[in-house]
Amino acid sequence: MSDRPDFRLEHSELRGDDEFAEFTNVDLPYYSDWRGSFEKLAWATDDEALARARADVAIVGAPFDEGVSSRPGARFGPRAIRMAPTTWASDSAWSIQLDTEPYTHLTVVDAGDAPVVPTRPERALRVIHQKVSQVASHGAIPIVLGGDHSITYPSAAAVSRNAWPSSVGVLHFDAHADTGADQWGNLYAHGQPMRRLIEEGWVAGPNFVQIGLRGYWPDRETFAWMRERGFRWHTMVEIEDRGAEAVVGDAIAEALDGADRIYLSVDIDVVDPGMAPGTGTPESGGLLARELLRAVRQIVGAVELAGMDVVEVSPPFDTSEVTAILAHRVVMEAITALAAKRA
Numbered sequence: 001m002s003d004r005p006d007f008r009l010e011h012s013e014l015r016g017d018d019e020f021a022e023f024t025n026v027d028l029p030y031y032s033d034w035r036g037s038f039e040k041l042a043w044a045t046d047d048e049a050l051a052r053a054r055a056d057v058a059i060v061g062a063p064f065d066e067g068v069s070s071r072p073g074a075r076f077g078p079r080a081i082r083m084a085p086t087t088w089a090s091d092s093a094w095s096i097q098l099d100t101e102p103y104t105h106l107t108v109v110d111a112g113d114a115p116v117v118p119t120r121p122e123r124a125l126r127v128i129h130q131k132v133s134q135v136a137s138h139g140a141i142p143i144v145l146g147g148d149h150s151i152t153y154p155s156a157a158a159v160s161r162n163a164w165p166s167s168v169g170v171l172h173f174d175a176h177a178d179t180g181a182d183q184w185g186n187l188y189a190h191g192q193p194m195r196r197l198i199e200e201g202w203v204a205g206p207n208f209v210q211i212g213l214r215g216y217w218p219d220r221e222t223f224a225w226m227r228e229r230g231f232r233w234h235t236m237v238e239i240e241d242r243g244a245e246a247v248v249g250d251a252i253a254e255a256l257d258g259a260d261r262i263y264l265s266v267d268i269d270v271v272d273p274g275m276a277p278g279t280g281t282p283e284s285g286g287l288l289a290r291e292l293l294r295a296v297r298q299i300v301g302a303v304e305l306a307g308m309d310v311v312e313v314s315p316p317f318d319t320s321e322v323t324a325i326l327a328h329r330v331v332m333e334a335i336t337a338l339a340a341k342r343a
């Protein structure tokens with residue numbers, strides 16, 4: 001009877017079973033040993049953990065898509081963005097763009113998802129508000145992963161409420177103004193959040209600045225309402241004429257003209273559907289991915305960021321994960337730009 005055979009890598013120095021221990025303590029790639037947090041960062045999902053972490057930034061998931069008017073799927077956005085492919089060791093990211101290692105200058109945690117359940121849209125908005133409030137009350141800048149754009153209403157309201165008596169302006173990237181009065185009678189759908197934020201006084205109209213608008217919605221009366229409230233907006237045509245950097249520079253000055261801090265809301269459909277196909281309401285002729293990433297660096301470098309969201313990533317409509325990757329990198333650019341200021 002022969003002995004049980006050994007597994008032998010005859011042509012390698014890695015032979016035998018006894019060296020296995022040296023492999024157990026490596027930084028595994030993003031898809032392995034998956035525990036689900038953004039960048040495999042530490043979880044801090046309750047008050048105790050958030051108090052202990054004293055984080056500068058906390059990721060919050062808002063897996064909600066019952067506000068969509070067209071194609072659903074954004075409820076899977078937080079998972080897809082967290083799972084977006086990376087090539088770097090999760091704890092030693094380094095930005096070529098900003099020559100900065102974000103995690104050496106900032107403490108970033110993943111606060112987990114707001115406890116959204118399906119079929120209860122108003123409950124969802126309530127728990128998203130509570131979750132973002134919780135993070136902000138611990139001094140962390142919330143970066144919220146949507147979810148459809150409805151989530152900006154509870155999220156920006158939470159940030160504005162926590163910043164009080166400081167005032168918060170909004171920089172809003174989108175193909176759409178999202179200032180509709182209602183959507184088939186729903187006041188809280190993804191075409192309405194910006195109107196609710198203004199009507200309830202969470203943001204002053206003149207400090208609400210929109211970038212990238214194009215297409216055929218909303219209608220003329222809605223733009224009249226926006227003009228009445230002092231909204232400012234920069235269309236895609238203006239960006240084509242003047243360049244994104246000049247337009248974003250003006251938008252920053254407008255949003256801060258009377259406000260102290262900024263909430264940045266990025267609807268991924270501001271980017272051309274060719275570069276961000278995984279979204280519910282695509283509109284042709286948008287920003288380049290690189291223009292959006294540059295704009296995020298420009299904004300976060302220039303303002304005091306109070307909160308942020310990246311919304312409308314719909315993985316069922318995505319191709320090769322390109323939209324999820326872009327959303328992930330938008331978050332990375334913001335984190336790294338915050339770190340660069342701290343460095």
Ligand code: MN
Pocket residue numbers: 149174176178190267312
């Ligand atoms: Mn939107």
Ligand code: MN
Pocket residue numbers: 174175176267269270281312
């Ligand atoms: Mn949109």
